Amino acid sequence: MKEKMANKQFDERVDRTGTNSVKWDYREEIFGRSDVLPMWVADSDWPTSRSVIDAIIERAEHGVFGYTKPGEETDELVVNWWEKRYDWEVDPSWIVYTNGVVPTLSMVIDSFARPGEGVVLQPPVYYPFFTSVERGGSRVLNNELKLENGKYKMDYENLRELCGQNDGSIPSSPPPAMMVICNPHNPVGRVWRKEELELLADICLEKDVLMVSDDIHAEFIYEGHSYSPLASLSDEIAHNSITLTSPSKAFNTAGLPASVAIIPDETVRNRFEVARNKVLKKPSVFGLEALKAAYRDGEKWLGEQLAYLQENMEFSYSFVKEQIPLVKPIKPEGTTLLWLDCRPLGLTKGELEDLVVNEARVGLDFGHWFGPGGDGFVRLNYACPRETLEEGLERISRAVISLT
Numbered sequence: 001m002k003e004k005m006a007n008k009q010f011d012e013r014v015d016r017t018g019t020n021s022v023k024w025d026y027r028e029e030i031f032g033r034s035d036v037l038p039m040w041v042a043d044s045d046w047p048t049s050r051s052v053i054d055a056i057i058e059r060a061e062h063g064v065f066g067y068t069k070p071g072e073e074t075d076e077l078v079v080n081w082w083e084k085r086y087d088w089e090v091d092p093s094w095i096v097y098t099n100g101v102v103p104t105l106s107m108v109i110d111s112f113a114r115p116g117e118g119v120v121l122q123p124p125v126y127y128p129f130f131t132s133v134e135r136g137g138s139r140v141l142n143n144e145l146k147l148e149n150g151k152y153k154m155d156y157e158n159l160r161e162l163c164g165q166n167d168g169s170i171p172s173s174p175p176p177a178m179m180v181i182c183n184p185h186n187p188v189g190r191v192w193r194k195e196e197l198e199l200l201a202d203i204c205l206e207k208d209v210l211m212v213s214d215d216i217h218a219e220f221i222y223e224g225h226s227y228s229p230l231a232s233l234s235d236e237i238a239h240n241s242i243t244l245t246s247p248s249k250a251f252n253t254a255g256l257p258a259s260v261a262i263i264p265d266e267t268v269r270n271r272f273e274v275a276r277n278k279v280l281k282k283p284s285v286f287g288l289e290a291l292k293a294a295y296r297d298g299e300k301w302l303g304e305q306l307a308y309l310q311e312n313m314e315f316s317y318s319f320v321k322e323q324i325p326l327v328k329p330i331k332p333e334g335t336t337l338l339w340l341d342c343r344p345l346g347l348t349k350g351e352l353e354d355l356v357v358n359e360a361r362v363g364l365d366f367g368h369w370f371g372p373g374g375d376g377f378v379r380l381n382y383a384c385p386r387e388t389l390e391e392g393l394e395r396i397s398r399a400v401i402s403l404t
């Protein structure tokens, strides 16, 4: 009952138009019409926690916004977050601050993979991973996830092949420079189990492939699932890893970029820092305040939000299963994203886009944006008030019915 009361705050619909919101104010540019209900980009439609808002107001009132840098207090908050939530003991010296996970990932790829070298991705996956690899001139090596009985799995056999077999034969190309994973995985919603990560890490360690784990969705884990940071699995794995994260998904502060790279290995970290100092900024004054307040005081709010999201997830999953049986939902274990298999509708790429945008008038991410294995799917972000979610799902349902 208490939880239900607390969750009322997430029922409120906030008008985000006119705030330069990518999700709401760029609908015409992205979907060609401004009347779609936007359920695409992974930010929520909720105000962040009161603690974050108050911290920003207080800092704004100070009025002096000169050069700023995170200090020991910030390190302590980051260390505590990982320790108490994920049972991972992070040494403060491992932490490097940046201003966004995607720019950090691009920088890591540029500095640890030479042009022409391979970077393994596991599509369908968050599309900026592809641009991050390609822009710097390295090569995407796809280790496509396998969908088996409604559940996505990693393809270890294919990965072994990409990394070069151990059968004594001369490999046709050198092993990849690195592998980028996403945990929990956007868009398919898997929270990788320890054993799955260990198997993956064994292959990468054997072939000296650096592992980068984008864990920005780690705070969204549903009942019955448990998130393990890759680097927490063993010292050896930790020394072959870079973990990237930010409170910006959990606290809806993507407009206040502040992110964290956790790099246990000193040599890797030094190389990272040299590159970071050349091309990236540290968090801004307000990004830093948001990060500190989130990690210091945000847990209660986060728990309330997660309870609401769990209900939204169950609701949207059941709605699609029952009301739109031709579309097959993949049940998320984490993230705020529902991955919908629309292949049974038998539509071409253009027809599916037309159905979603012009018939349903909903803005979704299209599966082909996410690389191999994405065709015929769409991604719906359910981090919004229930009423908005219901409206979006009803619109999709009506459009699909109109096909028959």
Ligand SMILES: Cc1ncc(COP(=O)(O)O)c(C=O)c1O
Residues within 6 Å of the ligand: 041, 042, 099, 100, 101, 102, 103, 126, 182, 186, 214, 216, 217, 246, 248, 254, 257, 259
């Ligand atoms: C897996 C993943 N990584 C990174 C980001 C964006 O990170 P940032 O805004 O810090 O660049 C997103 C946003 O949706 C995401 O889903």
